[in-house]
Amino acid sequence: MSSNDENQNQGADAEERDPDAEMLAEEAALIEAEEELVERINVAEKKAEENWESLMRSKAEMENLRRRTQKDLENAHKYGIEKFVSELLPVMDSMELGLAVENADAENLREGMALTLNMAKQIFEKFNIEIIDPMNQTFDPEFHQAMTAQPTDEVEPDTVIAVMQKGYTLNNRLVRPAMVMVSKAAE
Numbered sequence: 144m145s146s147n148d149e150n151q152n153q154g155a156d157a158e159e160r161d162p163d164a165e166m167l168a169e170e171a172a173l174i175e176a177e178e179e180l181v182e183r184i185n186v187a188e189k190k191a192e193e194n195w196e197s198l199m200r201s202k203a204e205m206e207n208l209r210r211r212t213q214k215d216l217e218n219a220h221k222y223g224i225e226k227f228v229s230e231l232l233p234v235m236d237s238m239e240l241g242l243a244v245e246n247a248d249a250e251n252l253r254e255g256m257a258l259t260l261n262m263a264k265q266i267f268e269k270f271n272i273e274i275i276d277p278m279n280q281t282f283d284p285e286f287h288q289a290m291t292a293q294p295t296d297e298v299e300p301d302t303v304i305a306v307m308q309k310g311y312t313l314n315n316r317l318v319r320p321a322m323v324m325v326s327k328a329a330e
Contacts, residue, residue, distance in 0.1 A: 230266045234259055267311075275310030275321045277303045286310055288320040292327040302326045 241255040267274065275286050282289060282301045290307055298304060303323045310321030
């Protein structure tokens with residue numbers, strides 16, 4: 144083929160490629176890409192809106208849970224000992240009935256107080272309240288408070304020889320130490 148023929152073929156190819164048709168094809172491709180982008184943006188916005196609504200619902204649920212928990216905590220502080228109080232009421236009733244008896248002798252009063260004390264001890268057991276009565280035990284500063292020390296040869300030093308006031312624990316936690324007198328070596 145001669146160079147003239149090639150030039151003519153190239154000229155024919157250029158004429159076959161219409162610049163308007165190419166422009167229209169490019170425009171159509173851009174419009175299609177734009178429509179695809181708009182669709183993707185719409186999907187993303189819808190998803191973002193769903194996520195935002197979910198976040199707001201979760202936030203509201205957490206706030207409601209916080210308020211309910213706060214209210215439950217306040218009620219627990221206010222009414223936490225309600226069961227203990229209801230168990231203690233018969234002890235109060237017993238004491239009031241004992242005081243209402245006229246012309247009771249000392250033996251009857253003592254018997255009534257012993258029954259009332261037993262009721263109180265049963266309540267203490269029910270609620271894991273333990274009495275610390277360390278008479279003749281080794282002094283323990285975690286559960287005993289030494290009020291005084293008495294020199295003696297009768298027991299080992301640091302032995303509790305008198306209990307002025309019993310102590311108490313609640314679920315093994317010290318509520319009040321026992322106030323005691325402790326022995327010390329005689330001089």
